[in-house]
Amino acid sequence: MKNALIGNLIRIILAERRTLFRIGMRKILDEAPGIEVTHQVDTFESLARHTRELPDVVVIGCLADVPRAPLAARRFLDRRPSASVLVVDDNAVLPDTPRVGVLPLTSGPDEFLSAIRMLAAGYAFYAGPAPRAAERGEPPLERITRRETDVLRLLVGGRTNSEMARHLSLTESTVKFHVQNLLRKLRLPNRASAVAYAYETGLINVGELSETARRP
Known part of the structure; x- marks a missing residue:
């Protein structure tokens, strides 16, 4: 398991075509200690090109050539099954795969950063409701x-x-x-x-x- 929470820099690739949304996520990440955004991309083609060497976490939202984030994430994981991926989408279902997270668009900065750190440490992450007893x-x-x-x-x-x-x-x-x-x-x-x-x-x-x- 990766030890990305203690002493190591967490490297992020941000994949999102919506400019304002991408700028917002980038600002949150840039202000967080121990996190570095290595690339920003807006298409699936660019994402595939920039992840030949995997970062610690790939954040996937709406892309120009694959608008649905869950579909883009599944396609990416088909190519790179060992990747840690955070899917930012209101309707995504958590895939039955380690190191994959789902975060609704209504989430706040703290939830976003907690999800990043969980995934970088090798855990799955889901911000939806847990089953009640x-x-x-x-x-x-x-x-x-x-x-x-x-x-x-x-x-x-x-x-x-x-x-x-x-x-x-x-x-x-x-x-x-x-x-x-x-x-x-x-x-x-x-x-x-x-x-x-x-x-x-x-x-x-x-x-x-x-x-x-x-x-x-």
């Missing part, structure tokens, strides 16, 4: 402990198990136990699902996530 006809969720909340905060911030262990002064096996127990209590299948849960429930706010991601 009541909707599945399940009993109420078990209460998570304060330590498990600390683990969730670091997990959603994109930290690896070894990074969480150092941050919390725990062994890596203890961190793994807390992660497994946390996912069991919340009835979530994986770490990516914990991101959606944290956003939906407000257990961890977006600004807190970006601050966590910037800490050494």
Whole structure:
């Protein structure tokens, strides 16, 4: 897994044909520490040409020759299946692929940066709603402990198990136990699902996530 959150520069390619929208995303990225936009493109052809050497994250929106962002992302992943891709679109469905994220157009700067850092660290990302226990006809969720909340905060911030262990002064096996127990209590299948849960429930706010991601 890439260690793009700690000490390494996150390299981004921005693929978006809408000028004002692209300028807005570029401004957010330029003002964020530890992130560099290496190229801006507005067509799929240019995107393919500039990604012979993969960046850490490719941000894909509406392109001149492939206007639908999900379609552009699927075509790109067919060519470069190991890429980390953030799809910026209101109607995209999260592909069943590692290192792929979906972010609605209504998202704010903190959500955008948190998604970038999650993907650069090797996780999937989805800002849509998580399934509710009541909707599945399940009993109420078990209460998570304060330590498990600390683990969730670091997990959603994109930290690896070894990074969480150092941050919390725990062994890596203890961190793994807390992660497994946390996912069991919340009835979530994986770490990516914990991101959606944290956003939906407000257990961890977006600004807190970006601050966590910037800490050494």
